[in-house]
Amino acid sequence: MGNDESILILERVKKYFPLSLGLRGKKLYVRAVDDVSLTIRKGETIALVGESGSGKTTLGRIIAGLLPPDEGRVIYRGIDLYNGNVLSKNKELRFKIQAIFQNPDTSLNPRMMIYDTLAEAIRVRNNGLTEEEVAEKAAVLLENVGLNLDHLTKYPHELSGGEKQRVAIARALAMNPEVLIADEIVSALDVSVRAQVLNVLIDVKDKYDLTIVFITHDMGLVWSISDKIAVMYLGRIVEYGDTESVFRRPLHPYTRMLLTSSPTASLIGYYRNDKYKARGEPPSPVNPPKGCRFNTRCPIARDKCFEEDPPLSELVKNRWVACHRALEED
């Protein structure tokens, strides 16, 4: 699982998006990411889990260096990614963190041959290569993602969704990254195709010694490939810990609700409690409720939960939970 070296640290990151409509001139904001701190260690695969409105995609972009936070810092190997223009000035740094996204239809330039898409990345990464060397690297990359060399001369529209996603992975790998953010990379694919893409990810993780941030809403996938899990709700991390430990003994009521509601999680069979059956809807991210954000749907919310917002604390060794009552109703 890699050593204990922390290579990526998020410190109290916040990102708010302004809404143009305001009540009586008061500016309203969507609190997409609302005070998130996280430490990621080299070699681990951490799953960022949540439903719509959780902020996981926004957080993914912030970690990838694509979206400057309004507050807080993202520190990669000691360097603050958003301090000055460090990512545009220091190309080597930019290469180290790469990302792949959800939609296979927009991940590749429709007017460029697959070869050219890869060659562009390869040339940026390596100065002064001959055409032959570029071609060889491109071929190796494609093979690493399980595609045969015919694909080099094809255009994106001639490839299936799963194949396009694998090309996207190949392009990211061309940069020889250390950190890879995978944002819902298989959600748009058929179930049987997902395995192809994810198995490639598992393979290359070892081959390239990657640290992966795996953003998803599918608990089954989390169980299968992640070492750590961070559950997000309305812009905050509400639970964090080892995947196995969290699945066997989820502490936050929302995590319990997620596991109980997910049919795939039930199939795997590690946690299910009808007391935490899904109910209610997430409140507006513009105006979160007073106290704990989950109190509108929580089956065990009481007094303090409506007054005070629980901080993310290490309630149990190596288990972080943002809940006043998690241990009381275990």
Add this chain to the structure above:
Amino acid sequence: MELANTRYNNVLSQIKQEKTKRRRELLEALRKNKWALASLYIIIALCAMSLVSFIYTPYNPFQFNLAIARQPPSLSHPLGTDELGRDILSRIMYGGRYTLGISFISVTLGALIGVALGILAGYYGGKVDTVIMRIVDIMLAFPTILLAIALVAAVGQGVKSLILAISITTFPVYARLVRGTVLQIVNEDYITAAKLIGLSSYKIMVKHVLPNTMSVIIVQMSYYMGLSILLASALGFLGLGVPPPKPEWGTMIGGGRTYFFSTPHIVVIPGIFIFITSLAFNLLGDGLREALDPKLRGLLRRG
């Protein structure tokens, strides 16, 4: 550097082969569209005709001879003579330089300015977008012809002012059109991927955004070729274009208009040439757009 694996030896040649093949397919696709092909030939013929006029015309286009004025097409003058007895065929050949030349230059100029502005506005958004689009909006508020007339009136008559007028009246449309396409493109993940690789904004705009706006641009350019010919001719007809005796086709119409009912050929023949040229560019534009879209080409392949 030794290639560790000889399998890869073929890769590069395969790629080069495929690219040549695709280029050939592009021409094939163009060829398949008969209208576009015919249009291309017509345009080439007209350009050739105008180029020939530099070395030869049947008669001197400026030489007038009132004795043979306003004669209908005959063996000695295949397109007849105009109101001052000048050979219309020679004047058409010579005038093509102006009509076609002015259109090519001003369309290209307008496109260059408009596309650049459109891409900048769409890519950067924010204040850049607002400023550019306000300028564009203001310009679009003026009716094209009036704007052109005003510009010519301000700068004076002549080829240069025509080019200026047409470029200025056409760039706003490109800008708005291109900006619309760019707004969609910048949200696509391959643009984000380009940023992740560390490409500069300039490279991203040129290598990734621009090619994906090409089909829109090309159609617009061909449409404007047709339109600018009409615009130049209209100004010429009004006496604000290329001044007589230069045989710009619109100017020719202007000169002959008094005789429209008695000897219409003086007006109609330049008119036909204008019409055909304009139409040819429109059809060519359609054909090019279809041929350039890799997806549509793929369909042609599979079928």
Add this chain to the structure above:
Amino acid sequence: MNIVLDVRNLKVYYELGNGVVKAVDNVSFQLYKGEVLGIAGESGSGKSTLGQAIAGLIRPPGRIVGGQILFKGKNLLELRESEWRKIRGKEIGVIFQDPNSYLNPVYTVGFQVAEAVEAHNGGSPKHYIHKAIELLKMVRIADAPRRAINYPFQLSGGMKQRVLTSIAIANKPELIIADEPTSALDVTVQAEVVELLLELKKELGSSMIFITHDLPLLLEIADRIMVMYAGKIVELGSPHHIRNNPLHPYTRGLLESVRYERKAKLKSIPGSIPSLISPPPGCRFAPRCPFANEKCRKIEPSLRQVDGRLVACHLFNEGGNDGQR
């Protein structure tokens, strides 16, 4: 047992430029009163086309080229459009996947529900606004009177899906067809909507066809599950049987691919669905099946009773349990 729907040898083809897509190819099954029949399959299985055919929503280039759909004894395929309109929305209610495209953005939610009632009761939608509010309450929309005057954009995804549900059940249908009703929703919202659907079904005494690619979901909620592949039924049985002893290799493959194991590679079915224009001879799954033999590639297997359920696979031909790994 009361049979609500009896589908016999149904064939639905799409006539496209480059060939005829045999989307549903000779499908037969029955739906019993009060049950939830889950139809599971991936893209290209024909499950959505089947749902649309039963709801009478097949339009060119799609065409029903053969078979019968007997709904309470009447063959739906012999109905004229005017008769269809009496049934659709009243005796058969349909819920689709994407609430955004099935709700008109320029009318209030309450109006659209009232419209559904009015369509089968005459008058004008205005008269049914009370009924509409009642229906909204029935689908557990909080603060229904206020929500009724909201427009779709003011509602969340889950709420919109509930509105669609209320439209589907507005006239107490006997058959509810739900085509991927929760696929576009978050998993917690999905769980709620599914629970709501099941309760409503019970209250109304209806029968339900639940179409989805989510096999684990069907294992939880269906009374029987019908697995489709490339336009054909490959297996039909109870969740118990399907979960614990799936017989058809495709069913097994599907199940394995969602049985995620800790820190292990994910399993998938190699290959992809065959062309529906010219499907392979014999069993359509043969090209991807690890157990396929010569017979499988030549002769199409028919659905047979094996071990308490129906399977279409040569491995189980003689009614025995051979071929179990």
